[in-house]
Amino acid sequence: MAVPSTTPTFSTTPMNQENQVTGATIWLTGLPSAGKTTIAYELADRLRAEGHRVEVLDGDEIRTFLTAGLGFSREDRHTNVQRIGFLADLLSRNGVKTLVPVIAPYSDSREAVRKRHMAGGTAYLEVHVATPVEVCSERDVKGLYAKQAAGEISGLTGVDDPYEEPESPDLRIESHNQTVQESAAALHALLTERGLA
Numbered sequence: 001m002a003v004p005s006t007t008p009t010f011s012t013t014p015m016n017q018e019n020q021v022t023g024a025t026i027w028l029t030g031l032p033s034a035g036k037t038t039i040a041y042e043l044a045d046r047l048r049a050e051g052h053r054v055e056v057l058d059g060d061e062i063r064t065f066l067t068a069g070l071g072f073s074r075e076d077r078h079t080n081v082q083r084i085g086f087l088a089d090l091l092s093r094n095g096v097k098t099l100v101p102v103i104a105p106y107s108d109s110r111e112a113v114r115k116r117h118m119a120g121g122t123a124y125l126e127v128h129v130a131t132p133v134e135v136c137s138e139r140d141v142k143g144l145y146a147k148q149a150a151g152e153i154s155g156l157t158g159v160d161d162p163y164e165e166p167e168s169p170d171l172r173i174e175s176h177n178q179t180v181q182e183s184a185a186a187l188h189a190l191l192t193e194r195g196l197a
């Protein structure tokens, strides 16, 4: 029987093998509609094409399946971020590039996740998708900014709920000044610089 043309071929060069097993967590923090998810999936496509194992822990999916029942109080957001951090660490230490486009508005929550990774020697990068709230509220992918302005919801991150900006992230992305592809390329360059891609 003929081998289907879609059968994958695997390079066995040492460098490629190493690339495929070096896990890392890349946490994209930023306001709603900042571009975290869009940039994460763009980078994921690029990494997968290079042969990396990749997972995207999408905030909405996680809140549906892993952290259902949690709301948006400070305490619940902290619990959400710690559970996601736990899962990201598990995946990353098993060779997966784990991309996490989750708001994570509080510095102490993010720091706890970083420490968990450091304790186990797992690579961890914090990326601040630093899109100004004015741009985010224009994009308003889910209509949350409009709802907040109309008084239908409250406690929206960056508007009437805190967002503590990372002071020294591994990378700051100004998504309002560059394309999605340029942002993903900057992140990819950082991974390469750190020996992770």
Ligand SMILES: Nc1ncnc2c1ncn2[C@@H]1O[C@H](COP(=O)(O)OS(=O)(=O)O)[C@@H](OP(=O)(O)O)[C@H]1O
Pocket (backbone or CB within 6 Å): 031, 032, 033, 037, 059, 060, 063, 072, 076, 077, 078, 080, 081, 101, 102, 103, 104, 105, 142, 144, 154, 155, 156, 157, 161
């Ligand atoms: N009040 C309020 N504040 C902020 N965000 C809100 C809120 N209500 C719903 N959402 C939507 O919930 C999405 C997931 O949030 P996260 O899990 O990333 O948030 S957190 O880290 O736990 O704060 C988050 O997704 P993204 O827009 O992709 O960031 C929001 O769209």
Ligand SMILES: Nc1ncnc2c1ncn2[C@@H]1O[C@H](COP(=O)(O)OP(=O)(O)O)[C@@H](O)[C@H]1O
Pocket (backbone or CB within 6 Å): 030, 031, 032, 033, 034, 035, 036, 037, 038, 039, 101, 139, 141, 175, 176, 177, 178, 179, 180, 183
């Ligand atoms: N340069 C850019 N970088 C990222 N997203 C952008 C950019 N320009 C426009 N967008 C759009 O902004 C929206 C960002 O939404 P999303 O990625 O879901 O944000 P978040 O995950 O931070 O809530 C998407 O509709 C995306 O197409």
